[in-house]
Amino acid sequence: MTLTVLLAVLVVVALILLLALLMALWGISMYNGLVQSRLRTSEAWSGIDVQLKRRSSLIPNLTETVRGYAQHEHAVFTEVAEARGALAKAVGPVASAIADQSLTQALGRLMAVAENYPQLQAAAGFHDLREELRDAEEKIAYARQFYNGNVLAYNTNIRTYPGNLFARRFHFDPAAFFSADEAANQDVKVNFAGA
Amino acid sequence: MASPIPQRVLVYDRISQNRTKTTFLVTVAILSIIPFLGCMGAGAYAALGYLASHTRPLEADYQNPFVRMQEYTTKLAATPPGKLRALNPDYKRLSASEKKLFSELRSGQISWAEFSQEFDRLTQERGRLRTETERLVDPEGVKRKEDRQRSEEETRIWLSGALAFLVAAALTVVAWGLMKSPGLKALAFCGARPAGQSADEIEAKRLLENLAIGAGLPPPKLYVIPSMAPNAFAAGMDPEHSTIAVTTGLLRLLDRRELEGVLAHELAHIGNRDTRLSTAVFAITFFLRLPSLLWKGARPDRQELAGSLTAMRYGLGIERVALRVVGSPVFIYIFFVTPFLAMLIRAAISRGREALADADAALLTRYPEGLLRALAKIAGAGSMVGGSSPIVSHLYFAEPSPASVHVGFFSGSLLSSHPPMEERIARLLEFGATVPRSVIEEARKAGETFGLDNLSVAQLMAPTKPAEDELTALANAESRSRVFRLSGGAPVALYERDDPQSSIVAEVGPGTLLVGFEYSSKMRQVLTPSQTFGYLPRAARLENVGMTPEEVFHSATQAPPATVQPPLTAAAVAVEAAAVTPKPAPAPPPGPVTPAAVQAPPVPKAATEAATEPPPVQPAAQPAMAAPVTQTPPSSLPPPSAVPAQPAARAAVVSTQPAEAAAPVPNPQPGLSASQTLAWALAGLLAVGAVLMGVYLALKALTAR
Numbered sequence: 066m067t068l069t070v071l072l073a074v075l076v077v078v079a080l081i082l083l084l085a086l087l088m089a090l091w092g093i094s095m096y097n098g099l100v101q102s103r104l105r106t107s108e109a110w111s112g113i114d115v116q117l118k119r120r121s122s123l124i125p126n127l128t129e130t131v132r133g134y135a136q137h138e139h140a141v142f143t144e145v146a147e148a149r150g151a152l153a154k155a156v157g158p159v160a161s162a163i164a165d166q167s168l169t170q171a172l173g174r175l176m177a178v179a180e181n182y183p184q185l186q187a188a189a190g191f192h193d194l195r196e197e198l199r200d201a202e203e204k205i206a207y208a209r210q211f212y213n214g215n216v217l218a219y220n221t222n223i224r225t226y227p228g229n230l231f232a233r234r235f236h237f238d239p240a241a242f243f244s245a246d247e248a249a250n251q252d253v254k255v256n257f258a259g260a
Numbered sequence: 261m262a263s264p265i266p267q268r269v270l271v272y273d274r275i276s277q278n279r280t281k282t283t284f285l286v287t288v289a290i291l292s293i294i295p296f297l298g299c300m301g302a303g304a305y306a307a308l309g310y311l312a313s314h315t316r317p318l319e320a321d322y323q324n325p326f327v328r329m330q331e332y333t334t335k336l337a338a339t340p341p342g343k344l345r346a347l348n349p350d351y352k353r354l355s356a357s358e359k360k361l362f363s364e365l366r367s368g369q370i371s372w373a374e375f376s377q378e379f380d381r382l383t384q385e386r387g388r389l390r391t392e393t394e395r396l397v398d399p400e401g402v403k404r405k406e407d408r409q410r411s412e413e414e415t416r417i418w419l420s421g422a423l424a425f426l427v428a429a430a431l432t433v434v435a436w437g438l439m440k441s442p443g444l445k446a447l448a449f450c451g452a453r454p455a456g457q458s459a460d461e462i463e464a465k466r467l468l469e470n471l472a473i474g475a476g477l478p479p480p481k482l483y484v485i486p487s488m489a490p491n492a493f494a495a496g497m498d499p500e501h502s503t504i505a506v507t508t509g510l511l512r513l514l515d516r517r518e519l520e521g522v523l524a525h526e527l528a529h530i531g532n533r534d535t536r537l538s539t540a541v542f543a544i545t546f547f548l549r550l551p552s553l554l555w556k557g558a559r560p561d562r563q564e565l566a567g568s569l570t571a572m573r574y575g576l577g578i579e580r581v582a583l584r585v586v587g588s589p590v591f592i593y594i595f596f597v598t599p600f601l602a603m604l605i606r607a608a609i610s611r612g613r614e615a616l617a618d619a620d621a622a623l624l625t626r627y628p629e630g631l632l633r634a635l636a637k638i639a640g641a642g643s644m645v646g647g648s649s650p651i652v653s654h655l656y657f658a659e660p661s662p663a664s665v666h667v668g669f670f671s672g673s674l675l676s677s678h679p680p681m682e683e684r685i686a687r688l689l690e691f692g693a694t695v696p697r698s699v700i701e702e703a704r705k706a707g708e709t710f711g712l713d714n715l716s717v718a719q720l721m722a723p724t725k726p727a728e729d730e731l732t733a734l735a736n737a738e739s740r741s742r743v744f745r746l747s748g749g750a751p752v753a754l755y756e757r758d759d760p761q762s763s764i765v766a767e768v769g770p771g772t773l774l775v776g777f778e779y780s781s782k783m784r785q786v787l788t789p790s791q792t793f794g795y796l797p798r799a800a801r802l803e804n805v806g807m808t809p810e811e812v813f814h815s816a817t818q819a820p821p822a823t824v825q826p827p828l829t830a831a832a833v834a835v836e837a838a839a840v841t842p843k844p845a846p847a848p849p850p851g852p853v854t855p856a857a858v859q860a861p862p863v864p865k866a867a868t869e870a871a872t873e874p875p876p877v878q879p880a881a882q883p884a885m886a887a888p889v890t891q892t893p894p895s896s897l898p899p900p901s902a903v904p905a906q907p908a909a910r911a912a913v914v915s916t917q918p919a920e921a922a923a924p925v926p927n928p929q930p931g932l933s934a935s936q937t938l939a940w941a942l943a944g945l946l947a948v949g950a951v952l953m954g955v956y957l958a959l960k961a962l963t964a965r
Contacts, residue, residue: 112473200466207474210626215476 102219109212120201134185144171158243166245216240278616455482492657494526502530521631528620545602610677632688633703639681640707744802754794765794
């Protein structure tokens with residue numbers, strides 16, 4: 066009789082332990098998944114960073130080439146240089162996105178100015194530079210897309226049940242999209258320090 | 261720069277729908293294996309039971325006195341009843357009622373069918389009576405006999421289980437080995453070369469790099485296939501070692517945005533690990549279809565199989581036996597239900613993955629219109645690439661082979677690896693609804709014009725190619741391409757068809773290296789170093805050369821491409837080739853090229869002819885040849901490799917022989933080393949042999965009485 070009771074108790078305890086083990090495994094995989102997607106997001110961010118730097122490194126060459134034909138367009142050169150400086154100083158996706166946008170606009174104006182100088186258009190180096198710039202911009206666009214895709218997945222993970230339980234406890238903060246439009250309604254804290 | 265997709269949420273929906281669908285289909289495929297294994301196990305069990313009960317199958321036939329009686333049928337008819345005893349020693353063992361049956365048969369009172377039925381019954385009755393008598397006389401002995409039978413039974417069950425498991429394991433291994441990146445081997449044989457030679461190709465490479473950034477994948481290598489049929493494909497088992505190949509026709513036909521769409525589609529295949537998925541699915545479906553493939557493939561053997569069935573040999577009760585075999589649920593399931601189910605599942609998965617790749621590409625480029633226009637253009641131009649095989653067709657951007665896979669009465673869209681172009685276009689329209697119909701029509705028109713200008717008649721007319729199932733491919737791998745050197749004094753003509761009356765494609769001088777294929781055609785099918793395909797009279801003398809086809813083609817491309825060149829001495833070619841590629845460890849063994857040496861399945865002759873039929877402008881008579889191989893393709897013709905590469909790639913796709921695995925030249929990363937390949941090939945042969953044996957025995961057991 067006692068043996069039967071003991072057995073029953075043992076079975077129940079074993080079942081509970083098994084359940085607990087399963088829960089723990091599930092929790093661990095959940096946590097790991099969140100960490101992984103956060104890491105991916107920051108990795109994707111570094112992808113954008115690389116492409117932004119790549120474009121920035123093209124700019125001095127470009128401005129010098131344009132300056133050779135159009136010395137008097139000081140305003141544009143200053144604007145480009147300032148935008149480039151701002152981008153270098155910008156930290157985080159939102160600030161970078163805004164700085165990137167103004168740099169793109171400044172570069173657009175520079176190109177518009179270049180349109181007025183047929184000799185410049187004919188210069189061999191200028192054509193290559195322009196192509197390279199276009200390529201860099203395209204690469205930024207794709208890197209941004211990859212980053213935003215990752216952010217979307219990560220934010221979805223930490224905001225939907227049951228991920229949100231973990232996110233709150235372990236401080237998984239939402240990441241910001243690389244988008245200048247979002248700056249207006251953007252007040253999320255960006256923190257990759259934990260990643 | 262990229263315009264956003266208006267219906268982005270819909271894209272996400274479609275993508276997740278597709279994922280669910282694939283999971284479901286794969287589950288169904290895996291589940292359908294279980295009853296199949298059960299049936300195979302039952303077959304194996306029956307076969308082993310048959311083996312265990314009769315020591316030798318042939319002898320078993322003769323253990324039946326009835327059978328021996330039949331051999332004397334003619335004599336019996338002519339022998340007076342009194343002498344029957346002397347004629348057949350078995351006669352005296354027959355019971356009175358059996359003897360009566362015989363006399364009835366002889367006098368024509370009953371038919372053969374009635375006789376055999378009645379005789380069976382009597383024999384069984386006699387056996388039962390004997391056992392009962394034995395039980396009465398010697399109970400111990402009978403018990404011992406029964407015990408022995410029971411233990412035999414148990415052994416058989418274990419054995420059949422083990423056999424079924426072994427067969428499954430071996431097959432999976434074989435399928436995996438065969439499918440280990442078939443695309444890469446196909447690439448090597450299509451004459452693909454790394455991109456980067458022209459501005460177009462550099463641009464395509466750059467596009468691909470950018471797209472890879474967007475997809476978060478390492479940029480795949482880009483190859484160019486010299487074919488005017490616009491198509492592309494992705495290969496490689498994992499993103500780190502992936503390759504995308506585009507045809508020159510694709511580069512020429514599409515503009516930048518459209519090309520971007522196509523590349524994004526291929527990249528999506530890589531990102532979704534479709535090669536790996538389809539390999540797994542291939543392994544499963546190949547396994548499920550194997551018995552029926554063997555049944556179809558072993559046509560001459562089937563006659564023999566039928567002949568070995570006693571009842572059939574003596575023309576008795578054929579209907580009864582046939583009905584028993586074909587009507588048995590095991591047979592129906594193994595030979596009719598599963599293969600069809602497997603094909604259906606595979607095609608459905610493939611189509612689902614295509615749709616998924618389309619959606620992913622739209623999401624990646626954020627510009628569905630590009631992909632849409634590309635699809636319309638390719639639909640207009642036709643996408644058939646010579647050298648493709650249904651086994652790799654799911655890797656292509658558009659269906660590379662005409663929809664011609666038949667299973668029974670079913671064919672067409674249900675079994676094709678790609679959704680119809682209209683459906684793909686319609687689905688993309690869902691995502692980027694702003695594209696007007698006229699844009700699509702325009703693109704299609706452009707594609708049609710391109711096709712008319714650049715593709716051969718054969719490609720446009722979509723020759724009906726019989727289904728090239730996996731088994732055919734396996735057998736073709738056996739009859740692999742070999743390199744030969746033409747010996748003899750005079751140059752030999754290469755005909756365009758399997759007919760000495762047909763026009764001459766090229767003329768090859770003595771000492772030329774040729775890649776020969778072993779197909780059952782009247783003339784030998786060869787490829788010249790410049791990849792001209794033609795038929796060589798069997799009278800031409802050839803020597804075996806221990807080289808791989810890639811070496812030959814590569815040395816040809818290394819040489820200046822001008823058509824007129826000093827005759828390459830074979831030694832020079834060999835030296836050059838040796839410098840380029842390390843020789844494979846086991847050189848192909850020398851042997852005669854007779855098609856009888858291998859079990860070559862009937863080559864789709866009509867198809868080959870149709871496929872190799874050049875446009876009518878091909879000059880019938882060529883000018884005198886200065887070089888060993890000369891050809892004068894007019895500019896409107898496709899490059900010779902476009903069509904003729906077909907048998908080569910078909911042989912290459914699933915082959916595991918050392919020749920092809922030895923570092924394909926255009927691709928720096930070989931699939932397998934020579935020793936590995938040898939091991940694979942051995943394992944494959946063993947497994948195929950085991951399966952053949954098993955199926956044969958199972959059939960025999962099922963039909964045995």
